[in-house]
Amino acid sequence: MASQNQRSSRASRPRVYVLVPLLRREAETVDLTIRLVSEHALTRVHRKIFKEVHGRLFEIWEKYEDDDMTTTQLLRTCSHIIGLGPSTTQYDIHDEDF
The missing domain is CATH 1.10.287 (Helix Hairpins)
Known part of the structure; x- marks a missing residue:
């Protein structure tokens, strides 16, 4: 059985289904960001x-x-x-x- 601290810690962490779309969106912009930085744009x-x-x-x-x-x-x-x-x-x- 999980302790109160463990349950509280789990409740405050972002859920995977929230993080995955955010990480995917960030990953999609990395190539563009690298190109823009190199072009000083x-x-x-x-x-x-x-x-x-x-x-x-x-x-x-x-x-x-x-x-x-x-x-x-x-x-x-x-x-x-x-x-x-x-x-x-x-x-x-x-x-x-x-």
Whole structure:
């Protein structure tokens, strides 16, 4: 029988079915990244992406500050923007801000 620490440790680790698609996506971009670095083009691409992502984050932050969105909505939207969402797990308790 697993101890409480072992169960807790297992629960906090990312699941394989979550990690595999992320690792595959990363592996698919390695060749392109190597080529872009060798051509000194990567800096321009990163600047454009950085600018777009931060622009979108600032837009939703403004909505949050204007009370047009809840904390939960803000966090979910941020996770989508930075590429961590959507979450396949939803808990009803998180649907309303307390």
